[in-house]
Amino acid sequence: SQKIEQNSEALNIQEGKTATLTCNYTNYSPAYLQWYRQDPGRGPVFLLLIRENEKEKRKERLKVTFDTTLKQSLFHITASQPADSATYLCALAPQRGYNKLIFGAGTRLAVHP
Amino acid sequence: DGGITQSPKYLFRKEGQNVTLSCEQNLNHDAMYWYRQDPGQGLRLIYYSQIVNDFQKGDIAEGYSVSREKKESFPLTVTSAQKNPTAFYLCASSINQGLSSNQPQHFGDGTRLSIL
Numbered sequence: 001s002q003k004i005e006q007n008s009e010a011l012n013i014q015e016g017k018t019a020t021l022t023c024n025y026t027n028y029s030p031a032y033l034q035w036y037r038q039d040p041g042r043g044p045v046f047l048l049l050i051r052e053n054e055k056e057k058r059k060e061r062l063k064v065t066f067d068t069t070l071k072q073s074l075f076h077i078t079a080s081q082p083a084d085s086a087t088y089l090c091a092l093a094p095q096r097g098y099n100k101l102i103f104g105a106g107t108r109l110a111v112h113p
Numbered sequence: 114d115g116g117i118t119q120s121p122k123y124l125f126r127k128e129g130q131n132v133t134l135s136c137e138q139n140l141n142h143d144a145m146y147w148y149r150q151d152p153g154q155g156l157r158l159i160y161y162s163q164i165v166n167d168f169q170k171g172d173i174a175e176g177y178s179v180s181r182e183k184k185e186s187f188p189l190t191v192t193s194a195q196k197n198p199t200a201f202y203l204c205a206s207s208i209n210q211g212l213s214s215n216q217p218q219h220f221g222d223g224t225r226l227s228i229l
Contacts (some may be wrong), residue, residue, distance in 0.1 A: 041225075043203050044222050105153055
């Protein structure tokens with residue numbers, strides 16, 4: 001069956017450290033993968049998109065990698081801050097064509113001062 | 114400011130009642146989407162629309178209906194046939210560029226629906 005999985009346990013880290021979140025998928029061949037941030041009671045906010053032919057993408061303190069062999073994407077936040085505390089969702093486009101996304105359940109990140 | 118507005122923020126439904134959730138966008142996006150979010154689960158697609166006067170069922174369309182009479186608006190009706198409607202409902206929009214579309218989705222801040 002097709003699945004997209006994120007670690008359901010919250011990730012707790014100390015301020016200033018690098019947070020690494022994982023997104024694994026099975027039985028998909030996504031054309032691209034996206035990461036979103038969601039705060040409690042709010043809608044998700046788009047952060048980064050990475051295509052299947054890209055290994056890595058960066059934006060300020062954020063870095064995303066995409067390994068189509070391992071069927072995995074890693075999302076890194078360097079020099080983390082308490083304001084980075086939120087739930088992070090990965091989403092993939094299961095096929096080329098229109099913009100239909102499959103979302104993971106998200107991983108909650110808590111950055112402690 | 115461009116964005117997506119969902120209303121109301123909280124909604125209560127009585128047994129046997131249909132309720133309609135509003136979604137309006139001023140981003141000039143062609144594509145719009147409705148998702149349902151339950152605790153511990155990913156967003157699940159209810160309906161989506163690529164263009165005005167056209168929409169398709171998503172993965173969990175049963176008990177829901179939509180219309181797309183205007184580009185800016187994509188209301189969702191939760192009918193009495195939806196037996197477990199309690200959830201957080203999210204509306205989103207994106208630029209629709211056809212077969213090469215890979216655009217991010219822009220979300221509203223959701224409507225939380227509960228049963229009375």
